[in-house]
Amino acid sequence: MESFSTLLRTASREQHEEVRGSTFIGDLLGRKLGIDAFARYTEQLWFVYGALESGARRLVADPVAGPFVRPELFRMAALERDLEYLRGPGWRRTVSALPATLEYAERITACARSRPADYVAHHYTRYLGDLSGGQIIRDTAERNWGFAKKGDGVRFYVFEEIPNPAAFKRTYAELLDAVPGGELERQRIVAECKRAYGLNNAMFEALGEEFPLTATRSGQVSVPDGPGRRPRSIRPAGARSGSGSPSPG
Ligand code: HEM
8 A cells, every 4th residue: 555655745746846947936946036126035945944943842742743843843933043144133024925825824713623633734845845855945045145155044945953864854754654543534634735835826926926027028028126025135124114013923
């Protein structure tokens, strides 16, 4: 019989391809968007991981989700260093979640409270993605915006305490394979994983709306200047204008 980890990967392949091919990610990595868009995405991640990691702390002793709570995965400290670098020391005053991000974070929190198996689906979708495709994003971001290799701005993508990601992912697959419960439970986790991808997609769509590319007559694309938007810049600095509620999870 197919292992659960394999089932989860194959069952969510289509959703993975969808997020991977999202316009926002394509524009960001294709260097069509500036560092401001990258910083805005990093802000959204702060809310998502706030929910994931406050949920994790609550679930340490849970028989289903507990084994997945691995401090070496925690991303909040890295995200906060990145945001300080990208937005400046006052970043907490200006950081704000998009409605789609809030919806995503709320779903994670609800799962952590009442459906630990569904929480596992969210855990898998983000952390395994960060350990895999996240490395491609880091590499591209370093080249696009001149971040120091594995340094400030991209620390979120650097798992200092996981020297061998391939081995870690194998252990993680074993944890997935050992999740208690029958076929029905597994199907539920698969469904929640697809939902997690959908929530990521909605977040990317919202980011895409905030950072649209407009086609010019010559067929080239340009980034429009708008209220609250700084011109594309290679230098990350200072706080962004705008209001926000600085409280993830
Ligand atoms: C530029 C965007 C992305 C690229 C290029 C990318 C690429 C990849 C690649 C190459 C793998 C396979 C790694 C391996 O076999 O070890 C992978 C795995 C994965 N990615 Fe992505 N990815 C991207 C975005 C995302 C996003 C946004 C998510 C979720 C929100 C995600 C979630 C995952 C997950 C959960 C896995 C692990 C699959 C498994 O082994 O079970 N990826 N990604």
